[in-house]
Amino acid sequence: MSEEIIRAEGLTKVFNKHLTAVDHVNFSVKHGEIFGFLGPNGAGKTTTINMLITILKPTEGTASVLGFDIAKQDENVRNVIGLVPQEYTADEDLTGLENLLLCADLYGIPRSFAKERALDLLNLVELTDFKDKRVQTYSGGMRRRLELACGLINRPKVLFLDEPTLGLDVQTRTATWEYIRKLKKEFGMTLFMTTHYLEEADALCDRVAIIDHGKIVVIGSPEELKHNLGGDLITLAIKENEDVSGLIQNVEHVKEVQKEDGSYCIKAEFGEITMPFIIEALRKKGYTVTRLSLTEPTLNEVYLEYTGRSMRDAEESREANFARRITMRRARGG
Amino acid sequence: MNEINHNSKSKLHGMWALTNRELKKWYKEPILFLLTLIQPIIWMGLLGKSMNISALIPTNIPGLDPTTIMEQTFGTRDYFSFMAVGMVGMTALFTTMFSGMSVVWDRRLGFLNKVLSTPVSRAVIIFSKVLSAALRSMFQTSIILIIAVVFGLQLGANFNPLNILGVFAIIFCLCVGLSSLFIALTIRSTRMETPMAVMNLINLPMMFASNAFYPAKLMPDWLQNIVNVNPLSYTNDAVRQLLIVNTIDYAKLALDFAYVGIFALIVASVGIVLSWRYLRK
Numbered sequence: 001m002s003e004e005i006i007r008a009e010g011l012t013k014v015f016n017k018h019l020t021a022v023d024h025v026n027f028s029v030k031h032g033e034i035f036g037f038l039g040p041n042g043a044g045k046t047t048t049i050n051m052l053i054t055i056l057k058p059t060e061g062t063a064s065v066l067g068f069d070i071a072k073q074d075e076n077v078r079n080v081i082g083l084v085p086q087e088y089t090a091d092e093d094l095t096g097l098e099n100l101l102l103c104a105d106l107y108g109i110p111r112s113f114a115k116e117r118a119l120d121l122l123n124l125v126e127l128t129d130f131k132d133k134r135v136q137t138y139s140g141g142m143r144r145r146l147e148l149a150c151g152l153i154n155r156p157k158v159l160f161l162d163e164p165t166l167g168l169d170v171q172t173r174t175a176t177w178e179y180i181r182k183l184k185k186e187f188g189m190t191l192f193m194t195t196h197y198l199e200e201a202d203a204l205c206d207r208v209a210i211i212d213h214g215k216i217v218v219i220g221s222p223e224e225l226k227h228n229l230g231g232d233l234i235t236l237a238i239k240e241n242e243d244v245s246g247l248i249q250n251v252e253h254v255k256e257v258q259k260e261d262g263s264y265c266i267k268a269e270f271g272e273i274t275m276p277f278i279i280e281a282l283r284k285k286g287y288t289v290t291r292l293s294l295t296e297p298t299l300n301e302v303y304l305e306y307t308g309r310s311m312r313d314a315e316e317s318r319e320a321n322f323a324r325r326i327t328m329r330r331a332r333g334g
Numbered sequence: 335m336n337e338i339n340h341n342s343k344s345k346l347h348g349m350w351a352l353t354n355r356e357l358k359k360w361y362k363e364p365i366l367f368l369l370t371l372i373q374p375i376i377w378m379g380l381l382g383k384s385m386n387i388s389a390l391i392p393t394n395i396p397g398l399d400p401t402t403i404m405e406q407t408f409g410t411r412d413y414f415s416f417m418a419v420g421m422v423g424m425t426a427l428f429t430t431m432f433s434g435m436s437v438v439w440d441r442r443l444g445f446l447n448k449v450l451s452t453p454v455s456r457a458v459i460i461f462s463k464v465l466s467a468a469l470r471s472m473f474q475t476s477i478i479l480i481i482a483v484v485f486g487l488q489l490g491a492n493f494n495p496l497n498i499l500g501v502f503a504i505i506f507c508l509c510v511g512l513s514s515l516f517i518a519l520t521i522r523s524t525r526m527e528t529p530m531a532v533m534n535l536i537n538l539p540m541m542f543a544s545n546a547f548y549p550a551k552l553m554p555d556w557l558q559n560i561v562n563v564n565p566l567s568y569t570n571d572a573v574r575q576l577l578i579v580n581t582i583d584y585a586k587l588a589l590d591f592a593y594v595g596i597f598a599l600i601v602a603s604v605g606i607v608l609s610w611r612y613l614r615k
Binding site for chain 2: 050054078079081083085086087088089091094101102105154322323327
């Protein structure tokens with residue numbers, strides 16, 4: 001299962017000769033995995049996806065999808081991929097079924113065959129009851145599911161998802177994740193997605209790459225990345241008014257102890273296992289633990305560690321901005 | 335699974351699906367549909383009827399026959415018939431203008447990217463726009479001509495119903511040329527305002543610097559030179575010859591068709607080249 005589905009080598013895109021959106025990026029995506037691209041606005045996520053789906057030509061470097069070169073064999077690439085774009089591209093004036101049939105036509109799937117497949121997909125994303133309703137009347141979640149179905153009409157081997165849950169509420173977002181997992185299982189596809197919702201990447205992705213200023217800063221599974229951050233955070237307080245930092249420091253796997261306002265912040269590996277040992281050590285010396293908590297690092301911390309905490313003023317084009325506004329509005333059923 | 339996709343696919347697949355998508359937007363919205371017809375009707379009704387040019391010619395001078403003068407100048411006895419035919423070209427001009435705008439719109443809504451990620455050929459994406467504009471114009475042409483007849487358009491003495499096919503043919507060529515031109519102008523654009531302004535700048539002069547409202551031979555020389563390169567003039571002339579003129583000048587008609595046909599061919603080829611270059615940045 002370690003076959004490489006996507007491989008990028010030195011992939012670079014420079015706009016207008018001086019704006020480097022993607023800067024010599026290297027990565028590979030293995031068969032059957034969900035690969036997430038994370039990064040702040042304007043980091044180069046969408047530019048990378050657009051190069052992989054052959055909409056943009058790389059300025060430098062190469063990438064291949066299922067062994068097809070994205071620059072030289074772009075038509076072959078387009079045949080085997082599916083796209084769920086950030087925007088809602090379904091036609092408002094057409095019904096859900098009509099939209100799927102339009103997508104099928106774009107892939108040259110014969111009509112007789114397309115209808116059956118479209119109905120199957122509508123069933124899969126639970127839109128069968130709404131198939132003859134105009135997309136105008138769909139809610140954000142329904143539109144997103146329709147986009148998913150459209151992206152699957154050609155039975156792609158690789159599905160690209162660009163910000164698949166942008167603007168959706170928490171319930172719909174969680175439900176959309178379920179659909180994505182289900183679809184992946186059903187079709188055994190490889191998924192490449194961009195997102196800036198970190199809990200989404202944590203919940204869905206097998207591996208993530210964090211990209212910033214056009215460069216990949218780190219790649220790994222969410223667990224790996226969290227682990228590399230230096231372990232879990234244990235906070236405890238004791239009844240006695242004495243400094244026990246040294247005592248805690250001596251417990252195995254404890255990396256760092258800091259005393260703050262009467263409580264101790266302890267960085268430790270394998271927090272769940274280390275915690276009882278710390279309590280044990282304190283008890284033996286007659287101390288009473290009054291408060292205790294364990295925090296495992298989230299992808300949020302990983303993300304901030306690598307991309308820094310400063311806010312990003314969106315350096316977005318008018319076009320991207322406009323598209324995002326429309327997406328958000330439609331997501332809310334506007 | 336995927337084998338099916340590869341086998342049964344022609345180079346032109348998706349053409350009709352995309353064309354039909356454009357057309358559906360139009361025929362599913364009766365209001366939009368009516369609005370596109372109202373403009374030429376207003377022009378025809380107000381301008382065509384108010385400019386009663388034959389009334390300017392005095393009838394009491396011996397040897398001066400208003401009918402002959404009108405026929406010599408306009409090729410028909412009444413001004414209304416002359417300009418009503420000009421409306422056909424104008425409708426084509428305005429309809430094709432929107433095909434340019436719809437490229438920008440598709441780009442902004444993300445639909446263009448979606449289509450570009452499918453195996454549909456780039457040329458098909460452009461030609462579906464061109465084709466839908468041409469089909470719309472041909473339909474509008476029919477309606478305008480019917481209304482014009484109701485308003486009093488006088489058909490030529492030698493009019494043959496088959497001439498209508500000729501009208502459709504030349505309108506088709508004109509639309510292919512014009513919408514390719516407008517798409518070429520907007521293909522790189524990401525905003526609506528610039529192309530809108532450019533098109534407005536082009537449209538009115540293009541209409542007035544043609545024989546839509548007035549015969550070219552009475553215009554000043556410098557203007558005649560412009561009118562004589564304007565494909566709209568050749569289209570108008572052809573439609574007039576086919577519909578309202580009493581004796582058709584076949585040599586001129588052939589020139590009209592050749593000119594508009596070559597115009598369409600050249601601009602459409604440029605459109606394809608540009609679509610290959612610029613749809614994928």
